[in-house]
Amino acid sequence: MNATLARLPSAEGLYLKAATTVLRRPKGKPRIPQYGVQVKGVRVSAQQLSDYRQVCGFADSHTLPITFPHVMAAALHLHLMTQPQFPLPLLGLVHVRNRIEQVRGLGTGESYDFDVRLGEAREVRQGLEFDIVSSVTVDGAEVWNEVMTTLYRTPGPKKPAAKPAPLPASLSDYIAVDAPADIGRRYAKVGKDFNPIHLAPLPARLFGFKRHIAHGMWSAAHCTALLADHLEGEPQLLDVQFRQPLFLPGRAALKFAHGIGEHGSGNGIEFALLARNSDKVHLTGLLR
Template sequence: MLAPQLLRGAILSPLKRAPFDAPLPDSRPAVSELRVDVEQLDAYSRLCGFPTPGTGHGHRVLPLTYPHVLAFPLAMRLMTTRAFPLPLLGLVHTSIEIEQRRALTTDESLELRVHASKLAPHRRGTEATLVTEARVDGAAVWTSSSTYLARHRTTTAPATPRASKDEALPALGEWTLPRDLGRRYGAVSGDRNPIHLYPLTARLLGFPRAIAHGMWTAARCLAERGSTEASHAAHAAVEFKAPVLLPSTVTYAAEGPAFQLRDPATGALHLSGTLR
């Protein structure tokens, strides 16, 4: 039930203007004995491009990104507390790094934990890092570190430009992203941030129209890379470079462990990542 948390976050957002050196909450939301809903998992997998075995097959290997979805209500619980210093409204996911030690499956009972690890200044505001763990029988099997940016005026000097490491990779195809993608992903993930839903709600938060969820673009790229084949140890790192406006067309490119999403008209980089 994320709607009350979203409402609480929206109400508290105007009250949060903390600097990057503000204290972080000590709370560590957790849930134990969690079982995956196979129908919900399949709906997520279909939308993101992961394979589904079809009706009648109960056993599933979880996509590399799916524990993030399972733990999202815990992250929301943390980010909507009074103690969390950044406003929920307009918060933008800027990166995620995932370390999977072995495959997780729908046959297992999971324990999920989330905590905030740090705040840091950013040239466009303040960035928070949230760490998520998925445990089985007390052992951490899957860990992620996500950064979220609260945009605001800042006196922080822009970082010295560095040579880009994101040289264009060979294009492998184009994807057309529909106008309602944000609403569809919100339905399967629970992430209904207004910046993803409608042009009007996105414009109220500084975007020209709704933008795609970063975690959809990341999942779609990892699905294309065949991340479900890496059903044992896997490591993924994704940086969200620029918003993907909806509707739009993006170019998917990859070479070796690296992948990208780019604007086919301008070549502007939306996302870069690796899967190893």
């Protein structure tokens, strides 16, 4: 089932609707339905883009940051998950990874058609993972796509987690990263993600966190912005795995290495965001 909307919905209004999904209690193995939503002729908000660049650290450009279409589509993600047939409560879902690809730089003045749909679901050690697949086209040709993977934790005993692979020793370059206490609130306004775990300590504690945490997509975008000068031309791929939360305020280190790519292709930048005062890994990724 696919629906076509005349315009992008309000993310703020959908978050109020999302709060009501806390009453959802899936029985047995939840089944993720297959449906999507489309919006045609979407234009970039110059103010939102300017604010996004400032919050995430991107320089001015005639093209969009590779992560910006994600925030343009944020309300469509919420639209799908607040439909009555979606079985899971939204609060408590865990963002696991993102893979974004673009075939060219997307112009700030272009008009874009968005297609967002629920993708594959699979059982994993901690519960149920499912994908949200977003596609952006211009004149019928795809120019950008994303697979965002989210985890719904299910109750019951779990198998021991596999030990994460050690970070490559080649990650030798270093950039200090500071995440101020208000970055969650600032990013929420431009990223249209008002999950309370990112906004202030008290609501975050209600969901089991000692303090509020940075948005994963702010961390990923900020790393991408910091690495932009180390990449030749427009990025084509951003592949990020989220590992452990970055508590706010937080101090981290972006470690990276040039000349690394998928399967040894040698044309990308492999990176990791690490805590500066412990061995905690917040995220790992590849940009090329």
